[in-house]
Amino acid sequence: AKSEGRGTFRFFEAAMDERLQARRGLERDLRQALSDGALSVHYQPLEDCRTHRILGFEALVRWNHPERGMIPPSEFVPLAEESGLVMQLGEFVLRTACRDARNWPDPVKVAVNLSPIQFRHSDLPATILGILEEEGLPPHRLEIEVTEGVMIDDTERALAALTALKAAGVRIALDDFGTGYSSLSYLQKFTFDKLKIDRSFVQLMAENRESLSIIRTILALAKSLDIAVTAEGVETEEQRTLLKNESCNQLQGYLIGRPVPACELARFYEPA
Ligand code: C2E
Ligand code: CA
Ligand code: CA
Ligand code: CA
Secondary structure, eight states, rough: HHHHHHHHHHHHHHHHHHHHHHHHHHHHHHHHHHHHHHHEEEEEEEETTTTEEEEEEEEEEEEEEEETEEHHHHHHHHHHHHOOHHHHHHHHHHHHHHHHHHOTTTOOOEEEOGGGGGGSTTTTTHHHHHHHHHHHHHHGGGGEOOOOOTTSSSSHHHHHHHHHHHHHOOOOEEEEEEESSSSHHHHHHHHOOOEOOOOHHHHHHHOHHHHHHHHHHHHHHHHHHHHHEEEOOOOHHHHHHHOOOHHOOOEESTTTOOEEEEEGGGSSSSOO
């Protein structure tokens, strides 16, 4: 029994080792990808609910791995956060997004997701404003998307960074609204420009009374606070009509358009 126990232990040890090695390998590949251009940015349109006009695009990072093919951001963004690569990743996405957005007509905005880890650096606002300046994009055309995770480690620092960016004209959206634990308390700490309703609510809205009630409540709250609302994950005409009837401001989802490379966006807007 004793030797059997040791065998089991060795087995786990070997499995752990393998996982750790796979992770280290992926981390090494990500570092490489950041320097040799294997990362790219795709864009998904956001439309005005009433007029169907395109208001902007959300930048979503993509990794085309030489052996594994497309790796979704849900797999490598957390890895970048744990391994210290997220600053470099974040700068790459922001710079690429600003450069691409310069080719779009003036009111069309670009939205960029920021990791809470990026807010640990006190010079984040200066870095962002520096990139806007270097790429020649006016601050009012950038929207940054943060989740409530941003307020968790160092609320004061995060608030200072958001306030500085907002003062410079950058718009600030609260992403995945409704999925966290304390979204409401953040609304009294900072005046967000926009709330993005998580797609889990939109997906259930048509068949689930509770989801529809939650969406109505978020819309009423946002209206009274004078904050715009985007509904995420809109996939059907039925969802689009329901959201329009509820006076939602903006829609995003596969129905309006999937994320695509910058070169495929011209069909969404009249060129500048
Ligand atoms: P998110 O910010 O909530 O982005 C929306 C996600 O929903 C995207 O997944 C998008 O492709 C997907 N989506 C959009 N419309 C629909 C729809 O109608 N149906 C369904 N089923 N899905 C839809 P993606 O691109 O895989 O990104 C996943 C998450 O990874 C993002 O969630 C965001 O949290 C993170 N992420 C992506 N790019 C970046 C980045 O550049 N920086 C950081 N820090 N995080 C990023
Ligand atoms: Ca987002
Ligand atoms: Ca979201
Ligand atoms: Ca999400």
